[in-house]
Amino acid sequence: MKRSAADERVLGAAAEIGRRIGSGKVIDDPDLLVPYGADESGLPASLPAAAIRAVDAADVAATLAVAADRGVPVTPRGRGTGKSGGAIPARGGIVLLTERMDRIVEIDREERLAIVEPGIVLQTFQEAVEAEGLFYPPDPASLDSCALGGNVAENAGGPRAFKYGVTREYVLGLDVALMGGATTFAGRRTRKGVAGYDVVAALVGSEGTLGVFTRVVVRLRVRPAATQTLLATFGDEVAAGEAVRDLLGSGLVPSVIEILDRHCLEVIRRAGHNPIPGEPGAALLVELDGRRPERVEADAEEAGEILGRRATEVLVASEPGRRRSLWAARRELSTLLGKAHAGKLSDDVAVPCKSIPAVLRRFAELGRRRGVLVSCYGHAGDGNLHANVLWDDPGLDVAGRAALDDLLGVVLEVGGTISGEHGIGMAKREALRREQSPELLALQRRLKSAFDPSGLLNPGKVIPE
Ligand SMILES: Cc1cc2nc3c(=O)[nH]c(=O)nc-3n(C[C@H](O)[C@H](O)[C@H](O)COP(=O)(O)OP(=O)(O)OC[C@H]3O[C@@H](n4cnc5c(N)ncnc54)[C@H](O)[C@@H]3O)c2cc1C
Structure with missing residues (x-):
């Protein structure tokens, strides 16, 4: 295979790094580089010309020294589970693997x-x-x-x-x-x-x-000595959103307040998990923990009473097996939604908690308008919603993208942010302009150049050009 001049430069740098830290730490076989071109964002892959498997800080420093000297971009990589394209080597170059630095x-x-x-x-x-x-x-x-x-x-x-x-x-x-x-x-x-x-x-x-x-x-x-898990079901997600407001207003501090809408519950049920009885319109998974079991139990009882004012049912998942199966279903949700639909675009937004009921209503409406489904789950206590735009007809790709765009508009209108936890990476780089002023973006560009004047460390990420 003919290599470009840029790739030849990267391979020259990788060989030099190999001379300094050991050639066994250099990967330059294109087949072996495939896993390092992508992450879990679903964005198109971009292959590096080489990867360095660092085992200690000296390996990292040597890689960054040679790369800067030779004008080669470097993308650090952890385990590649990022959802915003941060570990994708957007401009090729070297991927710096840190997984062996695990002590x-x-x-x-x-x-x-x-x-x-x-x-x-x-x-x-x-x-x-x-x-x-x-x-x-x-x-x-x-x-x-x-x-x-x-x-x-x-x-x-x-x-x-x-x-x-x-x-x-x-x-x-x-x-x-x-x-x-x-x-x-x-x-x-x-x-x-x-x-x-x-x-x-x-x-x-x-x-x-x-x-x-x-x-x-x-x-x-x-480590907390005791945990109590409650599962409350509701007629719809707006009632669940109101119950979150009640809970937050009570002064109780649960460790977890997770919301799942009707469609998420349906997808979990269809996947055979079936941890949630009936066919509710929404559910809240609430946990309380602490050092004193009797105190945690009393708080859980109070939380159950508050949730019960709006819930159709409140269940206590006291045995560990039940708790584990609830969490397994929750953790798999993103993957399950992806498998259940031909098209899925997701956004990890955060809104003021008091806006959750209104935001959920508006997301559902904008989905209907575009002919797609918007389904949400997430960390309701923090207002951090994973909003999924879903469709089954491949002809709806454009509508799906437009719905995602509308959705960010709603979030910004209520004073929210475009990313609650997944980061900007490549996925939301352009969208950052909608949330932050040109002055703030310029300030961040200056910060970046103070740390990395060459602009070679993970180029093409976060701050739009
Ligand atoms: C099923 C699933 C569920 C998820 N759930 C959540 C969730 O609940 N909350 C959440 O916040 N995220 C979640 N994520 C996203 C992801 O797991 C997190 O962003 C995680 O922190 C990424 O870690 P990683 O090691 O995989 O990093 P990578 O994907 O390898 O890298 C992410 C970014 O970190 C940089 N980086 C990695 N290592 C270093 C280093 N040593 N020095 C400097 N920069 C470095 C990379 O350059 C890149 O920009 C989920 C992802 C999946 C696939």
């Missing part, structure tokens, strides 16, 4: 923190922490397949973010390598600290465009 360096029980490499699978890390009686709460539904470094880069959230916050709340410090090969530590190992600008805050959620994390210092909590 837990330290779990400090006394200080309640851990130092960990970025490639570790989140669930593996959580289990290690829980074995010590501690707790790392961020829980994206992809937790068994995503990496902690990818979570930091995307500032990932999950159902428990309502009570415990998103990844940002847990990152105290970062070892980071910059394009050109310089390395530094940003942040702290203490629970408090305000020295200098909050560079960690800029790096968290930077989607691999400012620097490559080689170690992460995260804060841990004490």
Whole structure:
């Protein structure tokens, strides 16, 4: 196969990196590079000319030094589960793989923190922490397949973010390598600290465009001793949305408030999960946790009473098997919706919680107008809705895209944001102009060039040109 001049330049850089860190860490066989051209966004793949399998910070620094020197783009990659195209090498070049950097360096029980490499699978890390009686709460539904470094880069959230916050709340410090090969530590190992600008805050959620994390210092909590799970069913999603408002207004702080609309429940049932009785119009999955079982039980009872004012039924999923099957169904939902329809476009938006009932009504209406279905599930306690535009007739592709566009308009109109947790990446780069002012975009371009003057680190992402 004839290679372009750009690819030849990348291969020259990869060979030089191989000389510095070991040629066994270089992948340049086009067949072996295929998995590194895509992620879970559904965006078209873009193949890199080479990949480097880093095993430590020195490998990362050497890669960034040679790439900067030779003018080669580098795209960092965790486990490739991103939903916005962040790990797709949009301009080819080198993909920097971090999955072999998966060691837990330290779990400090006394200080309640851990130092960990970025490639570790989140669930593996959580289990290690829980074995010590501690707790790392961020829980994206992809937790068994995503990496902690990818979570930091995307500032990932999950159902428990309502009570415990998103990844940002847990990152105290970062070892980071910059394009050109310089390395530094940003942040702290203490629970408090305000020295200098909050560079960690800029790096968290930077989607691999400012620097490559080689170690992460995260804060841990004490593991809750008890959890109660409630499942409330409703006549429609608007009633469920109103119940979320009631619950938020009560002062109770559930760890989880998840909403599922009628269509999501139907798809779960058709897939054979059947964890939800009857054929409700919507459901809320609510969890309460804490250190004192009797307190958690009392709170769950109160939550059940509040939900019961609008619900058709409130069930307590006390045995672990029932709880597991509810969560398995919830975690699979995105995949199940994709399998159930010929066309699916999804958006991960966040709106003020008080707007949820109105937003759900407007999403359904705009779908009807365009001849497609809009089905929602998500983290209702945070107003973070996964809105899915679905259709079965391939002729509706254009209408589907237009509905997604309308949907973002509704979100921005009520004061929401175009991404609650999946990031901007390539998928929403142009749409960012609809939410942020030209001045704010220009400021972010200047920030990017302060970290990466060559613009070679993960080019084509986040900030529109
Ligand atoms: C079924 C499914 C469910 C999901 N559910 C959720 C959810 O509930 N909440 C949520 O927030 N997300 C969710 N996601 C999206 C995704 O799992 C998260 O964004 C996750 O944080 C990505 O991690 P990753 O390791 O796969 O990163 P990748 O996809 O490999 O990379 C994501 C971004 O991080 C950058 N990056 C990776 N490693 C580093 C590093 N060491 N240094 C600097 N930059 C780096 C990449 O360049 C890229 O821009 C889901 C995805 C799937 C497929």
